[in-house]
Amino acid sequence: MTKMKRKTKQLDELLEIKKTTCYMCACRCGIRVHLRNGEIRYIDGNPEHPLNQGVICAKGASGIMKQYSPARLTVPLKRKESSERGKAEFEPIGWEEVFEILANRLGHLRATDPKKFALFTGRDQMQALTGLFAKQFGTPNYAAHGGFCSVNMAAGMIYTLGGSFWEFGGPDLDKAKLFIMIGTAEDHHSNPMKIALSKFKRSGGRFIAINPIRTGYAAIADEWIAIKPGTDGALFMAILYLLFKHDAYDHQFVARYSNAAGLVNLDPDSPQCGLLVASDSKDPLTPHLWWDPETNQAVTDHKAGVLPALEGEYQLEDGTPVAPVLELLRRQVTDCTPEWAADITGIESSAIIRLAREMIALFKEQRISMPIHWTDSWGVHHQQVEGTPVAFHAMRGLAAHSNGFQTIRALSVLMTMLGTIDCPGGFRHKAPYPQMTPPYAKPPNSSESIRINSPLSMGH
Ligand code: SF4
Incomplete structure (x- = not known):
């Protein structure tokens, strides 16, 4: 064996590659961690991983700093007895002392009022365990x-x-065919989105970015629409207004797969006012009443072939005035005209109308149908899956405002109205989602009941 070969062999024996997933952001790209003598040399993308196919971003590659940053905590630190809070004067202590302090303090809280213990962890992949610990x-x-x-x-x-x-x-x-990205900061949702966008654009898809600034993904958008920060909800409401105005929404989809047809009690003197009218059915699929326009009465059963009323106002046998959820939504957006939204968002009303028209055109003229057999939640067998090829993606731009919860609800309702959920070309859940609304976190010994909601819930 030559000297060179011997050296290469020695080196090979010291080198190791560990395959894992990156968690520098939540994409969880597949990565290879290259080690020499047990020490990380560098990190690159795993070409065999289906999500990122070998691509790695700068943030992922810098994951090495999680291991070797000089600023990293390597031992437990305790504030010096002589120091005041906020002065940042710490001293290293041993793990035994740490466990003693924690056991004393946590033991006291657990014995008196466990809720006084708040546990906050960073971005890691162990939230199932830390959550389990908190619950226990x-x-x-x-x-x-x-x-x-x-x-x-x-x-x-x-x-x-x-x-x-x-x-x-x-x-x-x-x-x-149309992809609308809204409120997505820079390259958030990095590698999987970059790969998908490049394929989407090469195959002729139209990409519209709605963001206050044109950077990151918006740089390669076919159209960039500037919006004032935190006003995205007004844009969605105006598009909903236009869908109602032109009767351009997916009646079948909202009636069958959401609670849009559920009747809401409108009697101002009733304690039930504003709530869905419960049915007496034991079937969890039919928890509330619908209005059957064929027989002109409230029904619990979603009979095949009957489309429950989605708009209008009705009266139950006992005289209670009721209206479908969707009717209340229609009333809610009556004043949300494109002009109203233009004032709030800074987007020209003509651009809002054009945006809605593009969505409506795809919904009416370019529906996708694929020959895949499936059975829906009502037990009805379908020969194909259908969808509107309009996809959305939103992120921090919406989340970073106090109205983020309601803004994303408006977008979710808009997606539902277009029938673009769990269908080709739209928003597709990843297993194990969709799921029923998760119950709020509660300790295992709690006797409180679990509250659940229907999966597609437009209700109040
Ligand atoms: S996109 Fe970058 S930071 Fe996020 S998981 Fe993938 S490699 Fe890591």
Whole structure:
């Protein structure tokens, strides 16, 4: 063996590659961590990983600093006895002392009022474990990175659709024809989105970016629409107004797969005013009443072939005035004209109308149909899946405002109205979503009941 070969062999023996996933952001790209003698040399993308196919972004590659940054905490630190809070004067202590302090303080809280313990963790992949710990401790007060990032958006979408953007689901850019990205900061949702966008644009898709500034993904958009920060909800409401005005929404979809047809009690003297009228059915699929326009009466059963009323006002047998959820939504957006939204968003009313027209044209003229057999929640068998090829993606731009929860609800309702959820070319959930609205975190010994909601919930 030559000297050179011996050296290469020695080196090979010291080199190792560990395959894992990056968590410098929530995309969870596949990465390869290259080690020499157990020390990380560098990180690159895993070409065999389906999500990023070998692509890695600068943030992912700098994950090495999680291991070697000089600023990283390597031992537990305790504030010096002689120092005041805020002076940042710490001294290293041993783990035994740490556990003793924690056991004393946590033991006291657990024995007196566990809810006084709040657990906050950073962005890591162990939230299932930290959440389990908090629940076993007996506190519902635990959170992680997301609580300061986009959880209002995720919660708003989960409460409305049963899933959200990012790890819960995303745009089907393989089939979409129009892609609208709104409030997405710079390159947030990095590698998977970059790969999908490049394919989408190469196959002729139209990409519209709505953002206060034109950077990141917006740089390659076919059209950039500037919007005032925090006003996205007004834009969605104006588009909803136009969908109602032109009767350009997916009646079948909202009637079958949302609670848009559920009747709401409008009697101002009733304690039930504003709530869905409950049915006496034991079937969890039919928790409230609909109005059957064929027999002109309230029904619990969603009979095949009957489309429940979506608009109008009716009276139950006992005289209670009722209206479908969608009718109330229609009334809600009556004044949300494009001119009204133009004042708030800074987008010309003509641009808002054109945006709505593009969506309506795709809904009316370019529906996608694929020969895939499936059975819906009503037990009806379908020969194909259908969808409107309009996909959306939204992120921090919406989340970073106090109205983020309601803004994403408006977008979720808009997507529902276009029938572009869990269908080709629209928003597609990733397993195990969609799910019923998650119950709020509660300790295992709590006797409180779990509150749930229907998956597609437009109701109050
Ligand atoms: S996009 Fe970048 S930071 Fe996010 S998971 Fe992938 S490599 Fe890591």
